[in-house]
Amino acid sequence: MSKEFEIADEFEVDATPQEVWEAVTAGTGGWLWPMEAPEPRVGGKGPFGSKVTAWDPPHHYTNRVEDVEGISEQTLNQLDYTIEPRDEGRRAWVRYVHSGIFVDDWDNQYDGANRHTEFYLHTLRQYLTRFRGRPVTAFATFDGPEASKAPDAFVTVGRALGLADDTAQGASVQVRGPKGQVLDAVVDFRNPYFLGLRTDDALIRFFGRNHWGYMVGMSVHDFAPGADAAADEDMWKGWLNGVFSQP
Known part of the structure; x- marks a missing residue:
């Protein structure tokens, strides 16, 4: 209706x-x-x-x-x-x-x-x-695998990044990114449904859409000179798929 x-x-x-x-x-x-x-x-x-x-x-x-x-x-x-x-x-x-x-x-x-x-x-x-005055040079958005529909999927994502369950919005952190890369970031947003990480060159967003019956999603707004959207998607989608392929 x-x-x-x-x-x-x-x-x-x-x-x-x-x-x-x-x-x-x-x-x-x-x-x-x-x-x-x-x-x-x-x-x-x-x-x-x-x-x-x-x-x-x-x-x-x-x-x-x-x-x-x-x-x-x-x-x-x-x-x-x-x-x-x-x-x-x-x-x-x-x-x-x-x-x-x-x-x-x-x-x-x-x-x-x-x-x-x-x-x-x-x-x-x-x-x-x-990021005032800095044009976005690459944008990528994608969903995780079917397994990311699970009720606890978004908690799993936070832990895979190396965040404690109680890491609060505003915290400066080091997160585990693609290929084991350690990223310095600020948790600029966090609640049970969404997570935002801000680095010097990007806004990295995680969407807990498993709460509404969908897969967890991600987007990357990259402001680094010469950034490549396909490369960002390949790295982060590989990371997200890997989170849910662990035994």
Whole structure:
């Protein structure tokens, strides 16, 4: 059965309204995933078949798509960003609203979307404050193997990195990465559903989608000069598959 939903959040960030605007329109690869930039006008083409329904740079941007992925004529998805200056334009206040209609398994879909929103917006703030002025040079995203659907899979991922179960958000750590490489990182986000690691050159994100019946996922936003997306995926996907192939 279809049902409407709305997920809203707001925050202030140490970035100018223009920097936020660029991040949510043209720079999505630095914190979400790469998307086609929207046509800069109301009625223009937005990402993933959406239509731009509000375009007032750098203050208000909305895109909207109906019949998402051809699932149902009742399906609707809308993303709305409102951006206002703070501290004479040196900082920005942002309100984000994701609304629409979910069909089937509404509670599970809403819970997953709501929790993902918190993590994505946190990553946006990390991108704006920690990697300002640095273009993302490589982006990779992928899922773990079927075994990563297990109820304890996300705990297993944290332990494989060398993190204690109680290693808290904000901790500076050394983690065990691909091919035994030791990485200096900061745990910039951690809860039972998601884990974010920030290195000097990358934002590495882990998604505990096993909580919603899917495989654990990963994404790597790499800002190092000359970074290669295929190489990042090969290394980290190999690592993630290896976590779940141990006897």
